[in-house]
Amino acid sequence: MKLHLTALLLMATLAFSQQKPQPRTADGHPDLSGTWTFGIDLPPGDLVKVVDGKVTRTHWDRTTRHRANDIPGALPWDKAPSYKPEFQEKVKYMAENESKVDPVFYCDKPGTPRIGSPRKIIQLPKETIFLYEDISGDTFRIIPTDGRGHRAKANPSAYGDSIGRWEKDIFVVESTNFVDDTWFGEEGYLHSDKMRVIERLWLTPEHNLAYQATVEDPAVLTKPWTNFARVIPPNNDPIEESPTCKEDDGKRLLNLDHHLQR
Amino acid sequence: MKNPIYAVLLGAAVLIPGVSLFAHHSPSAIFDMKKKVALKGTVTKVDWVNPHIVVYMDAKGDDGSVENWKFESNPPRWFTKVGVTRADFAAATGESVTVEIVRAIDGSKYGYLQKITFPNGNQISLESQKEE
Numbered sequence: 001m002k003l004h005l006t007a008l009l010l011m012a013t014l015a016f017s018q019q020k021p022q023p024r025t026a027d028g029h030p031d032l033s034g035t036w037t038f039g040i041d042l043p044p045g046d047l048v049k050v051v052d053g054k055v056t057r058t059h060w061d062r063t064t065r066h067r068a069n070d071i072p073g074a075l076p077w078d079k080a081p082s083y084k085p086e087f088q089e090k091v092k093y094m095a096e097n098e099s100k101v102d103p104v105f106y107c108d109k110p111g112t113p114r115i116g117s118p119r120k121i122i123q124l125p126k127e128t129i130f131l132y133e134d135i136s137g138d139t140f141r142i143i144p145t146d147g148r149g150h151r152a153k154a155n156p157s158a159y160g161d162s163i164g165r166w167e168k169d170i171f172v173v174e175s176t177n178f179v180d181d182t183w184f185g186e187e188g189y190l191h192s193d194k195m196r197v198i199e200r201l202w203l204t205p206e207h208n209l210a211y212q213a214t215v216e217d218p219a220v221l222t223k224p225w226t227n228f229a230r231v232i233p234p235n236n237d238p239i240e241e242s243p244t245c246k247e248d249d250g251k252r253l254l255n256l257d258h259h260l261q262r
Numbered sequence: 263m264k265n266p267i268y269a270v271l272l273g274a275a276v277l278i279p280g281v282s283l284f285a286h287h288s289p290s291a292i293f294d295m296k297k298k299v300a301l302k303g304t305v306t307k308v309d310w311v312n313p314h315i316v317v318y319m320d321a322k323g324d325d326g327s328v329e330n331w332k333f334e335s336n337p338p339r340w341f342t343k344v345g346v347t348r349a350d351f352a353a354a355t356g357e358s359v360t361v362e363i364v365r366a367i368d369g370s371k372y373g374y375l376q377k378i379t380f381p382n383g384n385q386i387s388l389e390s391q392k393e394e
Contacts, residue, residue, distance in 0.1 A: 042336075042339060060340075060343055107313070135313055242312060243338050244311050244312065246312070249292060252292045252372070253291045254291055254292065254368070
């Protein structure tokens with residue numbers, strides 16, 4: 001037994017020592033640049049191909065994205081935001097009627113942070129660029145990291161006005177100046193135009209991208225809400241233009257059953 | 263050019279047997295999941311759009327008149343992920359095909375496309391694991 005334990009410890013030590021050092025940019029920050037896995041759920045399933053009698057099966061299942069993991073560097077999280085009493089009934093109604101009233105269901109922008117982690121990150125000395133693939137349109141965010149503040153005259157938007165900074169090895173993105181008609185979560189999570197979103201991105205020891213967001217909105221929430229962190233593996237599938245989104249199922253829905261997508 | 267003989271079976275593990283959907287609504291909110299319908303007809307158009315691809319087909323009704331059917335299926339990105347492109351569906355345009363669908367509960371000529379069989383026997387099929 002003791003021998004086994006010693007062997008295990010030795011293997012763990014070897015594995016640790018063989019871990020590649022985190023990639024870093026010239027200015028010493030972890031390099032988050034790269035192409036990462038698509039941020040929206042697709043139905044789980046298997047692909048079985050038979051080509052000239054040869055059968056191949058590909059399994060597709062990313063449902064574990066909805067499971068909270070113990071990720072080094074992650075903040076404590078809550079299952080759901082805490083709304084002020086006067087908003088609770090409205091949030092409940094929106095959640096129950098999601099397939100009827102969710103703008104995203106009808107191809108509108110998910111906004112920050114609901115759009116999730118970027119599909120591609122381009123980290124430059126004075127700014128970091130996030131590129132997204134989304135059915136509402138393939139959007140982008142250019143995040144200054146040169147110490148400037150938020151823009152004074154920017155129009156409110158679904159993705160907000162963002163500035164970035166480094167807190168040790170974590171890239172922190174602070175966004176403000178939002179429109180108030182997006183949901184920050186699928187369960188009817190409404191917000192005001194005073195919402196402030198803090199996104200944290202970092203590399204795990206395995207060099208996956210970790211992503212976690214906190215929503216502050218004193219106008220509707222009793223306290224800031226931090227969602228669970230997600231781990232996003234790298235993925236070199238080419239980024240493709242998303243086909244136009246046309247959803248007209250709403251008029252056909254005979255009940256309100258729905259399921260999570262993000 | 264050699265025309266490869268292939269069959270594609272897409273086994274989709276889903277919450278509700280028979281079909282998987284990308285959008286937020288559950289399939290039972292629109293379709294009669296227990297009632298599969300087989301139709302023969304000619305594909306007239308394939309729309310490679312989000313959140314579901316759309317296939318249009320003309321089929322002959324019981325009285326001989328042409329019925330215009332419309333089917334949705336999984337999202338384009340899902341098909342891309344499992345190795346099926348728009349061209350695979352577009353190959354059916356103008357062809358006489360057989361499809362299996364679950365039909366809209368409201369009785370309209372609308373369905374969720376689960377299987378398409380081409381004249382040469384090639385197939386693209388969505389099947390739940392529970393049915394395999």
